[in-house]
Amino acid sequence: MIFKQLFDQETWTYTYLIADPFTKEAVLIDPVNTHIEAYITLLAAHGLQLKYTLETHVHADHITASGLLRQRLGSQTGVSQLCGATTADIQIQDGDVFEFAAGEQIKVIATPGHTSGSISYLWRDRLFTGDSLLIGGCGRTDFQGGDAGAQYDCITQRLFTLPDETLVYPGHDYQQRWVSSIMQERTTNPRLAGKSREQFIEIMNNLNLPKPRLIDEAVPANRYCGLDENERQDAVAVRDERPLRVTTKTEDLVAVAKQQVTEVDVAKAKQLLADGHIVLVDTREESEYAAGHIEGALLLPRGVLEFKIGATPELADIGKSVLIYCRTGGRSALAAQTLQQLGYTNVLSMAGGFEAWKNT
């Protein structure tokens, strides 16, 4: 397995990558928005397909990359159902198990206290505690439904009862420590070792910490998987258009494709093209292309996509970002789905197609 502990220096946040080099399925725990390009590069370097981004809670000090990763890579976002993040794909509950790769399981342990929706994840012998249990400390309990008593109960009854050798990977560390163990925390954590519930509550009620610098921006954004208002509109619109159906009727094949690919609207497409580093593909017929197309678009009609792709140097790298459009967005969804099946990891379909482009 591939396991990486990544660090955000700005907010002292740890992000974790767990992936299988054989099936290529990957999971990110607590990704940070400012590192999205590094995550995409890292995933591409190993040829990985991001299946889930899992949050330990709605963070108050940084913005998650989960919504953007969903848009860029088609991953599913998971957040506790108690976080009020209604646009997340998966509303996580205590006891849920995320399966990925060949028999790998990530088990959910509800650990409320730092926030009411805080959860920890157990994968093999590794426990990802978010801010519930930190190395030699624990997350504060003075906002977002924080509750010191609940924090004490779940740490002592649910986490400290795991095997001693379980490795503890926290959501932050402010002193450059990286990993601990259940035994170490149970026996040496100054807030918990030998402390009664009342003593713990007393400690937590008297921390007098300043508010996190980004709290007013981060908490509302993280309820929408870290997306800003414009990105949020796109995400909601796309999600609303995605009924879950399996059928062979053409329009339903398109509907199913739209569930499996990431769509962007014209405004977002323009922004991505202006940013550069993205291959623009027109998947209509040659005659439609000849009658007018977006400047710089490569012509790859849907019907010959699989056959021509090998002879298209711009698409030699399956990690490359690709934006596809057609007349109204149906064929491009099918083409994007095909590219994903061929292993491309970062494919977007432009909702509304060239018609919408011309009207914008």
Ligand SMILES: N[C@@H](CCC(=O)N[C@@H](CS)C(=O)NCC(=O)O)C(=O)O
């Ligand atoms: N100075 C940091 C504050 C960080 C903070 O409050 N972190 C929370 C986790 S989101 C915490 O529980 N910290 C525990 C502690 O500092 O003891 C900021 O402005 O972001």
Ligand SMILES: [Fe+2]
């Ligand atoms: Fe936190």
